[in-house]
Amino acid sequence: MNYLQTILSLIFLVIVSSHAYSQVNSASHKLDVEIPEVALLGMVSSGQSTIDLKAISPVEAGSSIDFSDSRQEEMLWINYTSVIKNNSHRRKIVALVQGEIPAGVQLKVEASEATGDGRGQRGSSMGIVTLSGQPSEIITDIGSCYTGTGANNGHFLTYKLDFDKSANNFTQLTQAQTTLSVVYTLTDLN
Amino acid sequence: MKKFSLTIAVVIFTMGLAFAQDNNDTQSAQHDVSLTIPKFAILDVENAAGNEVSSIAFNYTAADLVTEAGAKLNFGSKTNSDLYLQYTSIVSNNKTNVISAKLASGSNIPSGISLKVKASNSAVASSKKGDTGTGGTEVTLVSTGSGSNVVTGIGSCYTGSKGAFGHQLTYTLEIADTDAAYQSLNSGSYSATVVYTITEN
Numbered sequence: 001m002n003y004l005q006t007i008l009s010l011i012f013l014v015i016v017s018s019h020a021y022s023q024v025n026s027a028s029h030k031l032d033v034e035i036p037e038v039a040l041l042g043m044v045s046s047g048q049s050t051i052d053l054k055a056i057s058p059v060e061a062g063s064s065i066d067f068s069d070s071r072q073e074e075m076l077w078i079n080y081t082s083v084i085k086n087n088s089h090r091r092k093i094v095a096l097v098q099g100e101i102p103a104g105v106q107l108k109v110e111a112s113e114a115t116g117d118g119r120g121q122r123g124s125s126m127g128i129v130t131l132s133g134q135p136s137e138i139i140t141d142i143g144s145c146y147t148g149t150g151a152n153n154g155h156f157l158t159y160k161l162d163f164d165k166s167a168n169n170f171t172q173l174t175q176a177q178t179t180l181s182v183v184y185t186l187t188d189l190n
Numbered sequence: 191m192k193k194f195s196l197t198i199a200v201v202i203f204t205m206g207l208a209f210a211q212d213n214n215d216t217q218s219a220q221h222d223v224s225l226t227i228p229k230f231a232i233l234d235v236e237n238a239a240g241n242e243v244s245s246i247a248f249n250y251t252a253a254d255l256v257t258e259a260g261a262k263l264n265f266g267s268k269t270n271s272d273l274y275l276q277y278t279s280i281v282s283n284n285k286t287n288v289i290s291a292k293l294a295s296g297s298n299i300p301s302g303i304s305l306k307v308k309a310s311n312s313a314v315a316s317s318k319k320g321d322t323g324t325g326g327t328e329v330t331l332v333s334t335g336s337g338s339n340v341v342t343g344i345g346s347c348y349t350g351s352k353g354a355f356g357h358q359l360t361y362t363l364e365i366a367d368t369d370a371a372y373q374s375l376n377s378g379s380y381s382a383t384v385v386y387t388i389t390e391n
Contacts, residue, residue: 030245042259079260120372
């Protein structure tokens with residue numbers, strides 16, 4: 001009787017021990033990602049970075065001075081990479097002039113629409129903008145995007161000189177040679 | 191005297207019989223022992239210190255993502271190789287186990303960004319025994335479906351535990367080079383849960 005009981009309890013022990021392991025056949029962990037805002041602007045010139053604009057003397061006596069030929073020779077490109085903070089956040093690019101614009105003269109700039117290798121919500125041009133010492137918006141509605149780097153990517157900039165057509169400003173034109181700085185800034189639109 | 195000896199002999203013989211358990215009186219006795227070795231497959235994810243880790247982090251700065259204006263965002267500038275996949279396995283004849291990986295539902299990682307993971311080709315040699323599996327394939331983690339295999343061909347084996355043993359896991363992130371991926375990207379804090387499962391192939 002004792003012998004039988006011993007055998008039975010041994011069998012029972014073996015069965016119990018084989019089910020004592022917990023079968024954990026999956027494992028998991030969290031993965032957290034922190035993505036920052038990004039706002040990086042750069043300019044690339046195909047030549048020198050100083051743009052020369054000259055008003056051309058008229059050929060015909062009595063004619064007005066022609067500013068329309070004051071073309072820049074250098075190719076200037078704006079590149080940027082942007083990550084915004086939510087779906088309604090947008091950025092813009094503004095430009096201002098440091099230095100004295102000669103009296104009677106207007107300095108204007110026009111950004112092209114975005115072109116080249118970029119992806120995402122690149123900005124739109126504000127067309128021809130007259131520059132001053134205060135920031136003027138030249139590209140607007142920039143979301144998360146990149147334009148691509150270097151020439152032929154992003155927005156091409158064209159400068160124009162014009163004379164101030166408001167009354168009597170022609171009288172203010174005097175001989176001048178001056179160097180100005182134009183500063184571009186990528187900043188929040190809203 | 192003879193009668194007495196015979197009686198004693200008979201008594202001894204009878205007593206001997208009384209102790210035997212079976213009906214056949216021989217010098218050996220036998221019985222069957224039934225042995226069951228069950229199929230077995232368990233796994234764990236630990237760091238090199240041998241601890242389970244509740245989360246790993248990718249904390250990007252703007253400089254991590256881009257250094258030249260106009261360039262693409264470089265999510266690959268950070269990777270994580272802190273974690274090790276460890277397992278013990280007993281398989282049936284001619285069967286193998288595999289380990290698959292997927293995201294649990296509820297991940298809010300931006301839609302244009304993919305999470306990828308690769309297990310090292312083989313388990314760390316110094317601690318493993320038996321037929322551990324083969325890794326080396328980078329997979330993209332998604333929350334739909336049953337997951338993608340990161341280690342295959344696992345036979346009966348163990349990788350070792352409580353240290354830098356098993357298959358080292360390398361995580362990377364990548365943004366798709368599409369308008370939609372960039373347009374939908376916002377800064378912020380995001381999270382996913384990665385789930386590994388070992389099953390019979």
